Amino acid sequence: MFWITGGDVLFRALGTWLGWEWLHHQMEHVPWEGFVFYDVIFPLFILIVGLLLPMSLQRYAAQPSAAYPRILRRFVLLLVLGWINWNVLQFDFAEMRWPGVLQRIALCYLFTSMAVLHLRVRGQAILLGGLLLGYWALLAFVSAPGFRPYDLSMEGNLVGYVDRLLLPGKFCCYPYGDNEGLLSTIPAIGTCLIGVLTGTWLMQARPALEKFRGLLLAAVACLVVGYAWWPLFPVIKNLWTSSYVLVAAGWGLALVALFYFVIDIQGARRWAFPFVVIGMNAITIYVAQEFIKFDDISRFFLGGVATLTAGAGPVVIALGAIALRYVFLRYLYRNGTFLRV
Numbered sequence: 001m002f003w004i005t006g007g008d009v010l011f012r013a014l015g016t017w018l019g020w021e022w023l024h025h026q027m028e029h030v031p032w033e034g035f036v037f038y039d040v041i042f043p044l045f046i047l048i049v050g051l052l053l054p055m056s057l058q059r060y061a062a063q064p065s066a067a068y069p070r071i072l073r074r075f076v077l078l079l080v081l082g083w084i085n086w087n088v089l090q091f092d093f094a095e096m097r098w099p100g101v102l103q104r105i106a107l108c109y110l111f112t113s114m115a116v117l118h119l120r121v122r123g124q125a126i127l128l129g130g131l132l133l134g135y136w137a138l139l140a141f142v143s144a145p146g147f148r149p150y151d152l153s154m155e156g157n158l159v160g161y162v163d164r165l166l167l168p169g170k171f172c173c174y175p176y177g178d179n180e181g182l183l184s185t186i187p188a189i190g191t192c193l194i195g196v197l198t199g200t201w202l203m204q205a206r207p208a209l210e211k212f213r214g215l216l217l218a219a220v221a222c223l224v225v226g227y228a229w230w231p232l233f234p235v236i237k238n239l240w241t242s243s244y245v246l247v248a249a250g251w252g253l254a255l256v257a258l259f260y261f262v263i264d265i266q267g268a269r270r271w272a273f274p275f276v277v278i279g280m281n282a283i284t285i286y287v288a289q290e291f292i293k294f295d296d297i298s299r300f301f302l303g304g305v306a307t308l309t310a311g312a313g314p315v316v317i318a319l320g321a322i323a324l325r326y327v328f329l330r331y332l333y334r335n336g337t338f339l340r341v
Contacts, residue, residue, distance in 0.1 A: 001278045003041050005285050006294070006322040013314035029173070032154060033234045035247055042101065043191050043248035044255065046108050050195020051256070053109075053116045054203055064117035071113045077341040078106035085287050096169040099180040102283075107185050112192040121200055124193055131190040132242040136233050138183070139241075152234060152241075159183045159239050174238050184240035191240075194222070194249045198256065208265050215257035223250030274326065277333045284339040285329055292328075294321040 015024030026037040060067040082102030143149040144161035160177025173179035226246030235244045298320030306313035
């Protein structure tokens with residue numbers, strides 16, 4: 001949430017100010033094929049959703065159907081919040097984007113919850129493999145009309161064709177489909193299932209260092225398979241290709257392992273408090289920043305200071321916007337106000 005709520009803008013500004021083009025590059029999604037740091041963030045969200053499911057649904061193991069109302073309520077609320085976040089209240093449905101970040105999280109949460117409730121670990125692993133291999137086979141052997149099978153170009157990919165065929169409204173991130181569209185939700189559920197398997201591993205009665213080594217091993221395995229698959233099935237975030245699932249999961253699991261070691265094993269927790277404040281109201285700030293223009297407020301108060309800092313002006317404005325977001329979230333945290341679904 002730090003990166004999504006201004007951290008990316010700050011580091012892009014730092015990259016420009018310092019002349020570090022590589023840093024600026026890492027803070028923006030690549031147009032099509034490729035992988036940068038910024039491509040880890042959303043898959044890591046979905047992975048963490050999956051990681052928490054074995055813990056949150058454990059109480060329903062004896063009677064899975066008792067969890068259905070809770071799951072459906074969260075699913076619907078996430079969908080509605082996602083649509084509100086794209087200005088559905090303006091009732092301009094021609095310009096409405098129906099897929100989105102919260103909508104994808106909602107779908108992954110719904111289907112992965114059913115897998116947790118009704119499949120054992122082995123079944124979840126088989127489902128994961130089936131989703132990744134099945135998605136690859138679908139794109140390899142089924143073509144969009146007028147294009148050849150396995151066409152993974154912006155114009156000719158099957159995923160974009162299905163979006164154009166079935167989704168009304170506008171698309172995001174490339175002109176021929178939506179980067180959070182229909183077919184690409186299939187491998188995204190696979191990302192969530194990797195999180196489920198991770199959460200199940202962390203719940204086992206094993207020494208903490210053994211869990212840490214298991215996380216590292218899983219990270220390396222995902223990275224090796226993902227990068228090895230890349231030449232055959234390119235890493236393309238907009239299509240959420242199976243190789244992208246594994247590469248993103250590998251780096252995400254490496255981060256999970258790092259913070260598990262630092263926080264759970266070494267006990268170094270105090271430094272992380274600001275991120276706890278942000279994370280406890282993640283949906284709140286994600287939606288609120290579409291209505292509260294923190295950047296404009298920062299520019300109003302710090303614009304004069306920014307003009308005195310020459311090339312560092314955008315850095316000052318970005319720092320001010322992050323500070324404003326944090327003050328807002330710290331106030332909610334102190335008063336025990338949390339938006340939960």
